[in-house]
Amino acid sequence: MISKHSPTDISRSEGCTLTGVLSVTGFLEDAVTVIHGPSGCAHHNASLLHASLAEIDAADLPVLISSSLSEEEVIFGGEGALAHALDIAASLDPDLICVISTCIADTIGDDCAALCRQKREMPVVYIPGAGFLGGGFSEGIRNALMSLLPLSSGADQTDDAGVMIVGEKNLEYEAEENFYEVIRLLSLLDLNPGIRFVRRMPASDCTYLGSAPVAILREPALHQVGSAIQDRFGTSIIQGFPIGPSESLDFIRSIGNLYGIDPVPAVREEEGVLDDLFASFCDLRGLTVRIEPAGANPASLEAAQAILQALGMKESASGMPLPLPFDPPVGTGGTKRMLHAWRRQISRA
Known part of the structure; x- marks a missing residue:
């Protein structure tokens, strides 16, 4: 069969989709990530993740399990290998299991989603990670965030819901500095941050994703995720962190208006800064x-x-x-x- 995709469709200027997914699931605490594909694929991406974490002085590696597809499973199907990997993951008693498909798994047609729907003691989330037909790192981040949203029905609420932060760049060198800048701006309005979806976040907090009245996206490129959050939970969305001095003032105004807080005193204070x-x-x-x-x-x-x-x-x-x-x-x-x-x-x- 001739693929309808042209060679230009598969070129990309950023990293692998799987690596993008791992940059999200790897920052879920009390979770295990299963990579359904050859062991070399898991090893390569784990090495990339380790090197990236070392660059930002973060030494803790997430728990990763590979289904270790062999030639036999590539020919006859690898769902049995995935089921075995899921059993190993479940034996670790995590709060959440994330299953990422790879290019090989998608090519041979394994039904990863069906296996993830089978009842277990903990939730199992399937996240598409194959990027061989034009995907990339950013798509992996979007896939991960979108796949985690159904873990919340919106009915579960937390009493201390602050402003939710969505899609922080976990491998960014200044990720914490950027977060603290957003905290500083929110504090001018006497507001606090809430769930960081997803950065060093307990997997169990996925239940409360619908609690926050307002969510701030890390960047406008996550607008699809923002739209999904708004449609699912009715959350008001700020489309990105403020860039530069002028956007800081606009950011304060937008947040204040959403919460019904007069932003003028906070804007004047920031103008002085x-x-x-x-x-x-x-x-x-x-x-x-x-x-x-x-x-x-x-x-x-x-x-x-x-x-x-x-x-x-x-x-x-x-x-x-x-x-x-x-x-x-x-x-x-x-x-x-x-x-x-x-x-x-x-x-x-």
């Missing part, structure tokens, strides 16, 4: 610089240009080249870190 921040970098005022747009995240570029304008810095092709962060600067805190990076670059010139 921004004024103090730019005053502390007055040595950069009037400098002629250059920002390379090639390959840059558009949000990073937009934030950088807003900061240049706020400081009265000038752009020129012959100016001092300034670095942009890999991920856009989150809020005022991210802006401060980027300005420090610029100052270091300029001082070395």
